[in-house]
Amino acid sequence: MTLHERLSAVPIRGRLVLIVVVVLGLGLTVAGATTGTLLRAYLLEQTDEQIATAARNVNIDTLEQLAANPDAGSVMPSDYFLSLGFPGATPVTIVAEWTLPRFGRPELPDTVSTLGEAYTVRSDEPGQRWRAVTYGVQDAPAGTTLTVALPLEGADETAYQVARTIVVSGVLIILLGAALSWFAVERALRPLRQIEQTAGAIAAGDLSQRVPATDPHTEVGRLSHSLNTMLAQIEQAFAAQAASESRMRRFVSDASHELRTPLATVRGYGELYRMGAIPEAELPAAMARIEGEARRMGGLVTDLLQLARLDEGRRLAREPVDLAVLAHDAVADLRALDPGRTATLVPLADGIPSPDAMVVLGDENALRQVLSNLTGNVVRHTPAGTSVEVAAGRQGGDVVVEVRDHGPGISPEHAERVFERFYRLDDSRARSSGGSGLGLAIVSALVAAHGGTARVLPTPGGGTTVRITLPAADTIPS
Structure with a gap:
């Protein structure tokens, strides 16, 4: 069975509810995806601003002190990760001592294509990511760079919570929408079920049934009015047909009865004449009686033909x-x-x-x-x-x-x-x-x-x- 055949077998209220659920689900999915994308972009932008602010506050004197004594950064009360790179030398890492166990070390590239542009890197700690920006250091030997990085755990956690909220609320909204649409469709299609029941009763032979009248300004109301008008005409037509058939049966019966009497008279006189039972003196009277009955039958047939022509509606x-x-x-x-x-x-x-x-x-x-x-x-x-x-x-x-x-x-x-x-x-x-x-x-x-x-x-x-x-x-x- 094809999908179209399967959908055709679903009742109309089921199809309407399915359409509502699909449309609602698509709308919520698009809205959720858009919200998540915009939120993630906003959080990354906020992180980039924090990194830029921190980079501007670090001067060359501070960098020289940190480079001379890298362990001084271990007491930094922040999540920042600093990497000071010199040409031909190993970069100097400056980070708080409690940051690495929690967020891990960012996997920074050896070189970057564009200085001052933010990028995201993975961490050696599973599930963690870092946002980093590499800057060129002024008043320092050529090729000296400073990379400032912040963990994205807060941004990722916020995005995850929002996404979960959107998914949960979306499911609840879809379920609520399905329930409300089912109720609304059931209520809207109730007159159609009454029409269905009325049609069943009419099919069973009860032509007196009528569809309950509803608001004539609605489609169902206009349909009910049209059906009731049609049913009244059908009932009248059937009644007229039944009356016509009854009149026809009575007409044929009465015509047969009217013709039987003169025919019996004519046949009786004919048999008497054939048997020689009519005396010669009574023969003129018998012939006159036969002629009278024949005239009576002729008049009856003439009247019947005239009525038949009038019934045909001849002008x-x-x-x-x-x-x-x-x-x-x-x-x-x-x-x-x-x-x-x-x-x-x-x-x-x-x-x-x-x-x-x-x-x-x-x-x-x-x-x-x-x-x-x-x-x-x-x-x-x-x-x-x-x-x-x-x-x-x-x-x-x-x-x-x-x-x-x-x-x-x-x-x-x-x-x-x-x-x-x-x-x-x-x-x-x-x-x-x-x-x-x-x-x-x-x-x-x-x-x-x-x-x-x-x-x-x-x-x-x-x-x-x-x-x-x-x-x-x-x-x-x-």
Whole structure:
């Protein structure tokens, strides 16, 4: 497994903490190394200044006395190491007697390339170092030099203590930074874990789950809002799909049921005719019954095809249609269909029955079918002689047409469902009257295709009112 694959397998919080620790470690390392380098340079500079000061205080008379009596330097109360060199002679060493056992003797070079320049040498005592500067001695024979050296034990000890402090504090800072970053990352990623849990619940089938909302100004907050919006849309889509599938199953079941009865009738009469069981005198009636059932199946299939086209969202014609004319024609058709009924055209109680103000944009044939289905329902489902009013008028920016009957009426629990396909208040009565349960469903679909609404209301004094509301043509942008 490669390093990239190993890092990819580490959880994101682990990678974030690792990044923080690495960056913190690199920063502290650079800072520590810089501090140590600067400190060591400063300590060496201070040592060089001490050596230069001591060299300036040593005059030629002192050097001659020390050279004549080297043992006099053994009582020097300092750590300085002096080496007086003469041309062609052994250098004279001047040092306190307690300095050599502690710091050892510096391993000075025989010659130096540049006088007055500080340099560092080792000691014959393990672990010790010396800082030395070689000067030329004035007022002395040519080639006479003086080397002044100081032990670096103090500077090295200081640098070591500082380095150890930096390392210990750096480790503690890294550990503290790792702990704080882990806590901060855990706290910051807590909403992501909640999102993960929510996603798991949704994957298990619970689409009602939502991600807890957080501050919308944060990335996680915006992500939570987007996810909740998406989940709501998904839940609505699934609910709509489930409802659509349920309606489709019910639709297929009801259509099969509706077609089974006339098919059974036609098949039964066909078998009776084949077996010769229909008397000659009853044959015209049997054929008429077969023709009636076939006509009923044809009407049902026509209605189903029309609903299927409306479900596909096919665009209808968009031309000016005067609903006042259509309402007048509907009343005339109703009178012709059932002369025993009283059918009248009346204005809306709070409307303006002006033909010029009742123009809508739509398909004239489809709107005529809406009114035809409504008046046909009245004829089929109300007692003979029941009076009917068709009211038309304008309400604000809408054109309203109402078909009012004074029959037994519809209970509120049925009024909410009468526009469903194949829904009947009384199955047996509907079939005997020739209804398929699709008339009001077609009305609702056609009105919706025109941007309007269809509602069922109680008629004052008893009965049922179906109200059709469509946007007026003068309110629709061209």
